Amino acid sequence: MASFRNIAVLGGTGQVGRPIVKALIDADFTVTVVTRSSSLNPKELNGTIFVTSDYTYESLVKIFAGQDAVVSAVAAGPPIVAQKVMVDAACQAGVRRFIPSEYGSSSIDQPLEDFKKLMAPKTQLIGYLRAKCRLHPHFSWTCLSGGALFDVGIHSGAWGFSVSERTATIFDTGEARFDSTTIPTMAQGVVSVLKRPVDSANQYLLIRSFIVSQSEILADLEDITQSKWRVSYVNAENLRQEGWRLLAGGNPKKGIESIVRGALFQGQRDISVSQDILANTQLGLPTTNLRDYLESMV
């Protein structure tokens, strides 16, 4: 398989997409960011071509002509389903690799029932990609999963930490452990996949920066800030159930956030995956130290 050069990125103006675009530019790919005409997100990033699309099949086929790969980083929710049209258009345009918008917890081998339900559209898209590859031998896919995205969890406050106020909301005991990946490592993962097209073809790749728990993060934050943080406690199961009620009541944003936190931080379970199935080495990803990374963030 010849190497890739021209990459189209959808959702490249978002919180995950933007760092991916930056990493691709830094790695000397020619990057075209496809953005909705209705988008209000900033459209400047040195070295990047921006094109608008109404995301119809015809518009995308035109834009994808001459692209070697399409990387999607579109938002969770309805845009995940809309990726089917992107896949159809990529096949038609002769694109050789499609990376769908995954980047989080595994959508094909998911230990948490709540996550399985929320991720059903992502799982279905992978089935769709597999079927397309059988019909179009030139076409291939790669998925990257990194557990919970570390920077998003910390910066958004979703993991219960407020650096400015030195407060922590701990769910249950704070001992639940899970895989987490930093956004720079995830972006580097996308670059590595596109630099190693043969190794990564038609694979669901798991990566991680570290295994974390809320307690470990809090201990490092207290050490870094040389202060004792004010801690309050929340029952994870109550939060999880409240999340499903909110979702059923028409509040998807708050509902999904509560379900994710309630399920991820529950009890003392460890849902991290075994080291030997990780693709970090295959992709040549650098190791990251939790404390050092946190220190660089705060």
Ligand SMILES: NC(=O)c1ccc[n+]([C@@H]2O[C@H](COP(=O)([O-])OP(=O)(O)OC[C@H]3O[C@@H](n4cnc5c(N)ncnc54)[C@H](OP(=O)(O)O)[C@@H]3O)[C@@H](O)[C@H]2O)c1
């Ligand atoms: N596991 C985790 O912890 C975690 C955390 C965050 C995200 N993620 C995953 O990462 C991926 C990207 O998420 P994100 O948070 O970066 O998303 P985001 O910032 O909310 O949105 C990404 C981009 O999607 C495009 N978009 C928004 N609404 C759209 C619509 N209705 N139709 C088509 N495109 C639309 C926008 O691009 P334009 O405005 O340029 O069109 C936007 O910049 C998702 O798969 C998400 O599930 C995982």
